Amino acid sequence: MKITVVGAGAVGASCAEYIAIKDFASEVVLLDIKEGYAEGKAMDLMQTASLNGFDTKITGSTSDYSKTANSDICVITSGIPRKPGMTREELIGINAGIVKSVSSSLIEHSPNTIIIVVSNPMDTMTYLVHKTTDLPKHRIIGMGGALDSARFKYRLAEALGAPISDVDGMVIGGHSDKGMVPLTRLATRNSVPVSAFISDERLNQVKEDTKVGGATLTKLLGTSAWYAPGAAVSGLVQAIACDQKKIFPCSTYLDGEYGLSDLCIGVPVVLGRNGIEKIVDIELSDAEKSHMSESAAGVQKTNGLLEL
Numbered sequence: 001m002k003i004t005v006v007g008a009g010a011v012g013a014s015c016a017e018y019i020a021i022k023d024f025a026s027e028v029v030l031l032d033i034k035e036g037y038a039e040g041k042a043m044d045l046m047q048t049a050s051l052n053g054f055d056t057k058i059t060g061s062t063s064d065y066s067k068t069a070n071s072d073i074c075v076i077t078s079g080i081p082r083k084p085g086m087t088r089e090e091l092i093g094i095n096a097g098i099v100k101s102v103s104s105s106l107i108e109h110s111p112n113t114i115i116i117v118v119s120n121p122m123d124t125m126t127y128l129v130h131k132t133t134d135l136p137k138h139r140i141i142g143m144g145g146a147l148d149s150a151r152f153k154y155r156l157a158e159a160l161g162a163p164i165s166d167v168d169g170m171v172i173g174g175h176s177d178k179g180m181v182p183l184t185r186l187a188t189r190n191s192v193p194v195s196a197f198i199s200d201e202r203l204n205q206v207k208e209d210t211k212v213g214g215a216t217l218t219k220l221l222g223t224s225a226w227y228a229p230g231a232a233v234s235g236l237v238q239a240i241a242c243d244q245k246k247i248f249p250c251s252t253y254l255d256g257e258y259g260l261s262d263l264c265i266g267v268p269v270v271l272g273r274n275g276i277e278k279i280v281d282i283e284l285s286d287a288e289k290s291h292m293s294e295s296a297a298g299v300q301k302t303n304g305l306l307e308l
Ligand SMILES: NC(=O)c1ccc[n+]([C@@H]2O[C@H](COP(=O)([O-])OP(=O)(O)OC[C@H]3O[C@@H](n4cnc5c(N)ncnc54)[C@H](O)[C@@H]3O)[C@@H](O)[C@H]2O)c1
Pocket: 006, 007, 008, 009, 010, 011, 012, 031, 032, 033, 034, 037, 077, 078, 079, 080, 081, 082, 091, 095, 098, 102, 117, 118, 119, 120, 122, 143, 144, 147, 175, 223, 224, 225, 226, 229
């Protein structure tokens, strides 16, 4: 199993590290445009192999896509991150050009690959890959919901005073400060609805804290987060590589599902060796449907800025 990660910055390197530590892939290629940067990150990570006990071979490349040839899965993290006070949508001007050229170079060398898009604004970048390449929709996956759901579970556990492993929950919708739809109605503590333990007011606070999870970290760090994003990507990569058939909320092209069409947005999907093997169309409440359609309108507005 060969995996390429484009962008050897904070998220790309974290993602490569988690993939290696989980030890399910034979090879990870890190590629970056900055001379020597990916090679340096790859060497540093390889020097953790004997310490962390993995056999995955990590190599680096400066813009040489021939080294990525025949990758089974390619992850795109190249592009600029936001600074405090910015929205993800403001990154579109620079990141759209990067994502378009990177996806085309990747597919030229790995025509059968599955692409996971991470660069922001992620739902729009996923749509861009859909519109500008010939890849079938089940092989274009946007990562956002897996991260947002992990943050939701972190906030739920905090509010419940429970261990995170006792908590389950999912965030669908657009990966943006306003567009996320944390499904509080379906969140549970060991199968018991969380509403049995905390007030509606506290649950609402959990929801709001989850939606601004990325902005909160960007304010603290001066740039956006990387550990949880890297771990979330590695979870999707592992589900595909190991044909796990696990459900994750991912950004995918919708064609009528959830009453939405011609956009990529986060919904639950089954991930396996073929990429997105099924879109799980769950019944939403009226309030959730309305949040989802507002979220879709936001994503579509950003998609409208693309020069297609
Ligand atoms: N979808 C998500 O949940 C999520 C989570 C975290 C970050 N992100 C996004 O991921 C992106 C990367 O974030 P980061 O913190 O790793 O940034 P970073 O600046 O640390 O790394 C980005 C890397 O991309 C490289 N790069 C730029 N143009 C390139 C090109 N044409 N080809 C190859 N490499 C190129 C840069 O040299 C840099 O090393 C940002 O857009 C950020 O907003 C998304």
